[in-house]
Amino acid sequence: VWHTHSSVECNGLLSKSPENILKCLLKTSLNRYRGDISLEKFTLIIQLSDDLKFVSSVYRCLRYAVESNVNELKLGFCCPYSNYPDSYYNLPQLVFYAKSMALLELDSCKLESPRGNVILSCLMELCLRHVCADDQVIKDLLSGCPLIEFISIISCQGLKHLELPNLGKLKEFKVYDEYGLERVYIHGVSAHSVDIIALHILPHINIAACKNLKKL
Known part of the structure; x- marks a missing residue:
């Protein structure tokens, strides 16, 4: 320590x-x-x-x-054993209400549906790696992050149709998928960089709302 x-x-x-x-x-x-x-x-x-x-x-x-x-x-x-439910740490709900937090990095955690509206009012950077979560959990999480600028989702299990809500401050979005993500829909008008890499088949990507996109 x-x-x-x-x-x-x-x-x-x-x-x-x-x-x-x-x-x-x-x-x-x-x-x-x-x-x-x-x-x-x-x-x-x-x-x-x-x-x-x-x-x-x-x-x-x-x-x-x-x-x-x-x-x-x-x-x-x-954990020495991967791809099993018990190889993830169940993230406590209290993290969804850390109002002062500007950066959150999670590796090998399991995210369950928030019991209330997420309040991460200062969060600017979110990095998820080897996280287990479904589409709705990610959407609910991001809905409580009005200042989010950077999102990175790397090798996360459970995602199929990833939809990012209207994030007015979003600048960069990165995804590396190896589990069969089928669709990505980004509402972030201010996003200027979107980087999506798929190990198997590239998902359908809808970025029509990203009017300021400079890099794809």
Whole structure:
């Protein structure tokens, strides 16, 4: 665990005991939280575990980050078994309501439908990698991001007809698909760069609304 006055970063991929890593991280987080210190960056990269204490500890870390008005949140989980439901970390709903967050990076997380309207009013950059989510979840997520400028969706499972809502600030959109994405519809009038790569068949792309597009 590495931390400074304004950031907490933890890379525990090489650790054989993610629980011990989290215990140390929680201790660090609690000390900072008691001091009422706002958080610029929170990074957690760790091996995934189905242990209930692991799930609880990660949740407490995320709650601390959100309540500390985190500006950048990066989460990554590694599992030796891929392409199975239990190889994803179920992202807690509280992340959908982190009003101060400007950057969100998720790797190997599962996103479920928000229980209410997403409120990510400051989010400008969203990066999803090896994320499991359906089309509606992504649409609901982006509907709560009025300031989003950059979106990257890399090797995400569960998407078929990806529709981006009217995002007035969107500048760049990137997709790398290897699971059979069939359709992409972008409403972002201000988008000037769209980059779509498909491992198998290129999806149908509707960018008629992108009046300022400079790169495709």
